Amino acid sequence: MFDHAIDEWLNSDILLTNVVAGSSPAPISEVMSAAKTALPDTSYVSSLRKPRHENTVFMAYVEMQKQSPYYGKRMEVLINPYTAEVTAVREWGHYFTSFIYLLHFTLLLDEYGALFLGFLAILILLNVIIGVYLGWPKSKAAWDWLLARKHRKTPLIGKLRRWHILTGLISLPVFVILILTGISMIFHDQTEAIFDRPQPPKLVVDNDPAQSIAIDSWLPSVKTHWPDAEWMRIGQPTTASPAATITIRKANDPRKTGGSSMLWLHPQTNQVLAEQNYDKLSVRQKTAFWLFPLHSGEALHMPGRLLVFICGLLTTILTIAGGWLWYKRKFRPKRRLT
Structure with a gap:
């Protein structure tokens, strides 16, 4: 939920920049060039990710050639957006927040x-359904007990x-959404x-x-096609x-x-060759783009993240509470009949 912010806090020396007043961003072509030359035997930049805010860096993910020792690994190049200088190269999964993610x-x-x-999550979902059935109050007296309406001494x-029951019922809607979206991402195909x-x-x-590839003209072409949209990632052309x-x-x-929207441009002429417009997708198709944002809470901004x-x-x-209840029930001393 807060992995990027935590990463910036832990690694501020490579992820944050000191913005000088009046500084202009470096051309995207220079940033892409820095990403591609940061490591030897780089094949191409699969994804250049826009800085989260004005004080942080570009993140570029590069694909390596087969002879590289980094082939098959997810290499991340961090680039200063104002100077186009590489601040660090690291492997995803080997620093703290990515390790936790993995x-x-x-x-x-x-x-x-x-x-x-994935299969464990399915079992947990079944267990939740059974737990709701067993714990759901079935009478007014049960509701009074659950909500502690009658003040009486309870062991x-x-x-x-x-x-246990009250916490489960309160968190049930969010909990079920988290389980279902988690299952959907594991069985993504x-x-x-x-x-x-x-x-x-x-x-x-x-x-x-x-004719050369006009990298610096890509984003102006995007702005012309969709004036109110914001670019988030760039992928280089490949074979x-x-x-x-x-x-x-x-x-x-x-x-x-x-x-969730995408444009495919001719790398030399900047002509829009194809588009994926989120606004024009069916409800069924839009649902696919809600799964991860619901799981992480980002779909509802900060309130959603806090809710998760x-x-x-x-x-x-x-x-x-459930473990203790099981322990007390399993190992409680049996009453002797007199």
Whole structure:
């Protein structure tokens, strides 16, 4: 939920810049060039991500050639947006916030860990449904007890049971959304098929060998096509995908840090070859772009992130109270009949 902010706090020396008044951003072409030359044997820049705010850096993810020792690894190049100087090169998954992220959805066991977590999440969802059925108050007296309307002395085990049920019912809507969205991201191929998520177009681009690639003209062309949109990421043309790929965020976009709209430009003429307009997608297709923002809380800005954070704390309370209740029930001394 707060990984980027925490990363900037922990690594301010490489992620934050001292902006001098009146400083102008470096041309995007210089930033892309710095990203591509930061490591030897770089094949191309797969994603150049816009700085989160004026005091932070560009993040460029580069694909390496097969002879590179970094081939197959997710290498991240950090670039000062005003000087186009590389401030650091690091491998995603090897610094703190990315390590926690990787642990969260793979348990550090690659796709096998992700599948394990996916099936575990399905079991947790079934367990939640059973728990709601067992804990839902079925009479006025049960509601009075749950909400402590009648002030009477309750033993600790009774208070734990009350807190367990009340916490579960309060956090239920958010908890179910988090489980379902987590499952959808682990089984992403099936999810994309269910929601008919748009796929990148297969484009044929005729480049003129005598003409250079106009990187600095890409973003003005985007602004001309969609004046009210904000660019978030740039992908270089490749043999497999010969167009320049620009990821766009619009005002109503649930993906605040990524964007759900896209433009594919001719890298030399800046002509728009294809587009993915979030506003024109079906409700079913739009749902696919809500899954991660709902899971992280970013769809609802800071209130959404805080809501997910609080739900995480309530889950901890549920776990402790539920574990104690199980222990007391499992190992409580049996009453002797006289």
